[in-house]
Amino acid sequence: MELQPGREAVVRVAVATLWTTPEAVRPVDHPALTAPTDIPAWITGMNADQQVGDCVLSQLLLGERVLVTDLRPDGWAQVVAVEQPAAKLDPRGYPGWLRADQLAPVDPAATGHALVVDATITELRAAPDGPVLLPGVVVGTRLVPAGPAREGWRPVHVPAQAAPLWLPDGHLTPIPAEPPTADEALTLAQRLLDVVYVWGGLSAYGIDCSGLVHLAWRRFGVLLPRDADDQALATTPLPLGAERRGDLYFFARPGRKIHHIGIVTAAPSGDHRRMLHACYRQRRVVEEQLPAERTATLVGVHRV
Template sequence: MTIEEGKQALVAVSAATLWASPKSAEDTDRLALGQPAAVRDWVAGMTREQRVDGLVDRALTQVLLGDEVLVSDIEDGWAHVIVTDQPSSLDERGYPGWLPVEQLETAPTETSETLPHIVSSTATSIRDEPDGEVLIPGVGLGTRLPIIDEEPYRGWARVALPGPRPAGWVRLHDVTGAPDKPEPAASGRVNALSVASQLLDVPYVWGGLSAYGVDCSSLVYLVYRQLGIRVPRDAHDQSAASTAIEPDDAKPGDLYFFARNGKSIHHVGVATEPGEDGEPMMIHAAGNYGKVVHEEFTTERAETLVGAGRVFDDE
């Protein structure tokens, strides 16, 4: 089946980058545009300045393997889509943007019963057989995989793939059962920090949402996605969707929000336990460091802190 306007489609690469327009992608971005998408090599080929500033107003977000999009337009090999699983104030249906049509597929043809799983390792690969050739590299944390309901083979399980492709194989220790309901606060706060800590030192990539590069709000999105909690993609929308609390009342797993001189919120971090001196600490994707870090508030962060938000429903 072909990709059609007005119909749903599934992302067929590990991470498809959503662009502001087909012209936003440059020659230096070609590694991210193919099938498969070589996101790891694309990120590795950029300087810190290119990752932090060079993608601003060009790359919007990324969409993970198997995620559903609504195709609204097709033009010269590009599809304008709505990412329905990434809430956004830009469109009530989800996050809008452009990606190459070749990175999309229709629903899987596999008819076997499947069990919903989610990638729990930082990254894994889908192979053509256990320990075989890589079909889809760089499948990252938070990717939902439909595992075929049959006996595993020596620590490997079959996974249904988008489109007419035969099933692939994934290591069972790289996945876990996908949560069927939001994780409660008691365990969720602990697990939120565990997930965020997995991404420490991952490069900062504006618009990134993969194990090879994230920005501040996609780090938050991935953390809560892993816990079965759907939050918006961008920091200002995350603030609007969370319950406002006083920053001094923040608990681990809550969110800190930052803005400059009355402008829109531009940064977000995941609260952790305070430091030994009682100062607030957070895990965040920091452009000034070019990576995900865990630190106390710097002077600039303290001066631009404008609030905190709670996503968990505490008892």
């Protein structure tokens, strides 16, 4: 089977990066373009300005579905990330470009997602405790079981792999049937404290503000939109002052659309509010009291 425009495909690397255009890719981005990818090397190879370049739109995790809309002879695929809602851009999902060799045709025998990676970072092996074939698999990755656990290891179907790969059974958990509590999603997000801020990032190696929120709920089977302004539309507004742990703060400058989001970490105390967020200014995930300049742009609190 080959990739075809008009058909769905799945990501076959641990973390694939979604680009604005193939021409926007920079020399420093090479580790993110290979198959397998080396996302840690990509992030550490960039300087602070390159980590917030606007050539990156988002990232997709192993097994994530896309709709292929075009294929170029130079190895690029135009896609719609159907598991990352982005209504303002495309009602089908988030549009952008991926390297075609980071995708595989859908295998009907290995569809469905019964398990999700709960380890912050793990790796897939050729056999129980065998050689690593796919490093850098991150929390929130959904995988299809290929059989029962054996001596603490679980086999899973992996796109483009003829035989199942293995990872510690304790690194997986069933996708819950019920949505998470707000506190459960916050607890997951807190595990990413100090992860570097990367524009468009959606992994435990580098992440942005809306990516942190998307990934925290995605781990529990809830697919929120990818961007902060869309996340505001998909959640329920509350009166300011009614927020509790796990709710969402939204920020916008006067006359502008929402540009930032954070997760409430404590009920407000007077004018003092706290949140966990991927902070562009500090270039990492932090938990802090809202500084005055942030409070000045606070435009709403919502609940998932």
